[in-house]
Amino acid sequence: MAQQTDRPVSTESQQIAVDAILDRANLALQRNKFAEAQKIIVSAEEIATDSAIFARTQIVHTKYYSFIGQLDKAASNIKKLEQIIPKDSPSYLDLMLVKAAVNIKKKEFVEANEALKTINILLVNNPERSNVIQAEYLKADLLLHTSNFEEAINVYKRILPELKEEKLFYFEAKAAFNLSLSYYKQNAIEDANTSLDDAMAKATSFGFTGIELDCYDLKYNIEKTLGNYELALEYLVRYNRVRETAGLSLAGQMSNPEILGTIENLQSENNMLKAKTEEQTSELKGREMYSILLFVLLTLLSLLTMSLFKNNKLRARSNQALEGKNSALIDERDRAQDAAKIKADFLSTITHELRTPMYAVTGLTHLLLETEPRDDQKDHLETLQSSGEYLLSLIDNILDFNKLEANKVQLESIPFDLKKRVEDITVSLGNQAKDQLNNLNLEFDKSIPSRIKGDPVKISQILINLVGNAIKFTKNGNIWIRVNQVKQIDDKCLIHFEVEDNGKGISEEKQQDIFNNFTQEGSSTTREYGGTGLGLAIVKNLIELMGSKVELDSKIGRGSVFSFDLWFELPDSNKFYEENSTKGYDHFKEVEEYPEYKKPVRSNSNAEIKPEPKINEENKESTTTPVAPSTQDSSPENTEDKPRSNNDVIAIKQATPKDLIAKKILIVEDNKINQMITRKILEGKNFDCEIANNGIEALGKIKENQYDLVLMDIHMPGMDGKQCTREVRKFDRELPIIALTAVTLDESEKEFYEIGFDDIIPKPFKMNEFFEKIQKAFTNYQIY
Structure with a gap:
């Protein structure tokens, strides 16, 4: 009974230990630490007494041969393992993934395609997400090596987010590099550089030295193609520096026959030891041997448990520290957002308030220039007009900048x-x-x-x-x-x-x-x-x-x-x-x-x-x-x-004073200075003007009188210009109404047209624009 309960525990514990060791071996291979990877794989093989678990170590050993360039040995291992590993086991799917990668490296593309077909069949019964994405990656790799660059690009772009989500960081970095290489093969240099920078950042961050070297090599070729020889030389120097620092000369030593012979001798000795151990295990039927093995396995599990406990404890402390820092960052972000809002509101308010006195400056300057001043006075007034226009331009730029910073700019179509x-x-x-x-x-x-x-x-x-x-x-x-x-x-x-x-x-x-x-x-x-x-x-x-x-x-x-x-x-x-x-x-x-x-x-x-x-x-x-x-x-x-467009009709004839004096304009404005200036400017062109001090008064006048045009200020006490225009449009949809506004942060042109305004004149006025938009309302005349 003791033997029956011990065996499942031994296999399960053995599986946990070997899987943990093989994960370390895979990481060492991805970081081009081949000597370390070999030692780790050998230690896993020594622990693996179960045949299925031992087969998993041999799959990683095959990966090792593929990484160091011994592709024939890798292929030989794959043939052996195909006969040993059951086709319905998860390990067989892992073996097929390795086989497809080796075939692609050996340029055996037909065999690689057959392996991929087998993988797709196996995925039906074992649709683990990481395996599905690795299969897609190998498909893109095959497309790249067979010069189907467009298809390869589409697959790489599709799987990159999925690789990141599954935390397959090595394949993510490799896919980003291969995407860059595909762009380079199609002479899409800009896209190649963008993807290559992403691949280099990931490879450097995770220590994937082989991918980092590939990135420097491709950077060298790109810059040489563009004629940037100094930059190309710089990437070549970086390539050699990283290669020397990482000690990648070991990869070359792996192909040395003497070293390979030593490795093979060690492996044969290891296999002999395993065979002897198996013989001894089969001969020892007593409970003492099983107790020793159980004790060893329990010791390993205890050590792993203690390690996990310490790691969890350290992680809990780190999480607490991170939560404290995150809370502080959130507070700083909120304060920064409040400060940004205060700044935006201040700039919006101050630019809006500056427009009222600026209207007086530009308007009175225009009126004085219309009175035929002396030459010396005219020079001063023109300088004043130019300065006013410059200040107005400055105010407009500040408002535009403020809108962009506050994300208040909306695109129209x-x-x-x-x-x-x-x-x-x-x-x-x-x-x-x-x-x-x-x-x-x-x-x-x-x-x-x-x-x-x-x-x-x-x-x-x-x-x-x-x-x-x-x-x-x-x-x-x-x-x-x-x-x-x-x-x-x-x-x-x-x-x-x-x-x-x-x-x-x-x-x-x-x-x-x-x-x-x-x-x-x-x-x-x-x-x-x-x-x-x-x-x-x-x-x-x-x-x-x-x-x-x-x-x-x-x-x-x-x-x-x-x-x-x-x-x-x-x-x-x-x-x-x-x-x-x-x-x-x-x-x-x-x-x-x-x-x-x-x-x-x-x-x-x-x-x-x-x-x-x-x-x-x-x-x-x-x-x-x-x-x-x-x-x-x-x-x-x-x-x-x-x-007929409005501009064609406008240009028919010049308006006479008699024509314009018959045009009646209602000026809706609460500011007395603005009332006076706007009225004098219009009366200087022979228009007949009336004043309304707010929206309520304007609404009464429009109902009682007939006007040809309404110039409507927006910001007024009581009833503002927007509400007044909405009320007017309920009973008169034909009366031309032009909005006079110092546009603020929260206003948009589309809003004015939706309310019912026919046009917008920003304050302070630019006189050419002012008369141009008024003449659109009187489409039969050109105003001079």
């Missing part, structure tokens, strides 16, 4: 005319370019669809910052804006944007820093050119928000080229638009954007309607400042049954 957008930017920056004696050139690819779907405001913001930056650092030179289509796939197109100048250029050591917040090339640059260093930081963040990145190519004295690629969707309305629309169609006029609120248009019944101008386009346009939005030829031939 609406149809718009990219060509019109870029041309408008070129025209608006024309005078600034002339002041620096620069020529501003536009090259636009005609193959770009007439309508694309994206965020036109963010595109404008990016290009204005890049072109403005080029103008600032270029004098008496040229600036090029290039927009080209790279490719079009189904309902999407990839467009390449490029802004080039031949100005002073940027030094290599400063090219990365200039994209940081509040950073310029140097203090002398700040003193000479001014600015806050936020423009390029905003550009970088916006482009990354759109899923791309900005590239910079610059050298001192040659100039700079900023470029980026963006994907855009193609709306279904492109064909109709190309056949029926005219130039100058802006996205704010597109009813598709906000279909629940159609834009009302009130036109003068006495207006003279002339035929729509015909548009003439070339394949690519290159113009010099100032750039007109389009070249038009007033021909009556194609005027029948064509829709």
Whole structure:
């Protein structure tokens, strides 16, 4: 009875001990510690008296031969083990995994494929996740070695997250390296470098010296291919240093016949000892031998238990320390988040409050310039106007920067005319370019669809910052804006944007820093050119928000080229638009954007309607400042049954004082200074104006009187501009209402259009933009 109860315990304990030792051997092999691995495997073989357990040690011994390059010996071992190990045992699956790997190394691809088929059959009955993923890894390895790089890449990319989840760190690092090698074979150098850096980090972290050496070798080849010979030499030096440090010359010694003979002698002696032990064990039938063996096994189990207990105790202490540190980090994170919120709220509030006095500065300056001042007074007023515009630009940059930091920027996806957008930017920056004696050139690819779907405001913001930056650092030179289509796939197109100048250029050591917040090339640059260093930081963040990145190519004295690629969707309305629309169609006029609120248009019944101008386009346009939005030829031939855009109607005739005095505008504003300035600006153009001090008063006036336009301030006591507009839209959907707002952190343009506003004028006003948007409401007249 004692013998019957002892035997199962002995086998189970033996299995636990051998598995633990073999895990150490596998780790030593993965770290290229071959001599240590061999000793560990031999010790496992000495303990393994059970034939099934001994077979498991032989599978790891076969792995050892594969690692040191003795593939014939590995193959010989596999043939022997295939006859010994039952096909329905888990060990047979392990053997097949080793066999497939050895066949791939020996370039016996047909045999490797057969082994993989056998593995897939075995996995049906033993679908352990780690084995399934290893089989997928071997499949990708076979695809790589048979030059099926595309398929290999797809498999590696799919299994990498699963290898990480299963904590198969060696296979994860090896898969990352093989993915990089597959990219390299296809000349996808950038992707190869990215995956290779990941593989190198994992190999270095876990001490997988063989994979680390492979990474340095591939880095050497990549840099040599690119012509970076100094960098290639550096990786070669690192390769040799790691090889010497790891003592990998031992791997070469493993193939030395003398050493191999010694190893074989030791193995034969070990086998003889095992045979004698088995004979002695079979001869000893007494309980004394079994008691000794049981005592030895119980001693081993006790030692393992004590070791596990100590490890658990140390782990519990470490967990307590980590919990304390984690709690402290959470407190620090919360304090940092609170501080960031306070900073964001402060910047949002202060920039909003600065706009009210800035409106007085810019508005009064405009009014004084309209009074025909003396030449000396005019110079002072123009300087004041320029300074006000600069300060306004600074406020806008701070607000944009604050929105990006607070993650308040949301991308829109609406149809718009990219060509019109870029041309408008070129025209608006024309005078600034002339002041620096620069020529501003536009090259636009005609193959770009007439309508694309994206965020036109963010595109404008990016290009204005890049072109403005080029103008600032270029004098008496040229600036090029290039927009080209790279490719079009189904309902999407990839467009390449490029802004080039031949100005002073940027030094290599400063090219990365200039994209940081509040950073310029140097203090002398700040003193000479001014600015806050936020423009390029905003550009970088916006482009990354759109899923791309900005590239910079610059050298001192040659100039700079900023470029980026963006994907855009193609709306279904492109064909109709190309056949029926005219130039100058802006996205704010597109009813598709906000279909629940159609834009009302009130036109003068006495207006003279002339035929729509015909548009003439070339394949690519290159113009010099100032750039007109389009070249038009007033021909009556194609005027029948064509829709008319607002800009075409606006340009029909110049408004006379008599025309404009009949236009009645309601100014809804609670600030007395802003009331006075806005009223005087409009009355200077012969408009008839009335004032409402808040939303409640405005609502009463709109119900009692007929107005042609309402200029609605947003932030007012009692009833704000948003609520007032909602109430007006309940009974009048045709009255044009334009929002006057100093946009805050929590406001977005889309919200205004959804409420029912027809347009937005940010405060303080830029006069050209102010009158341009008012004239859209009076579509029959051009305001001068």
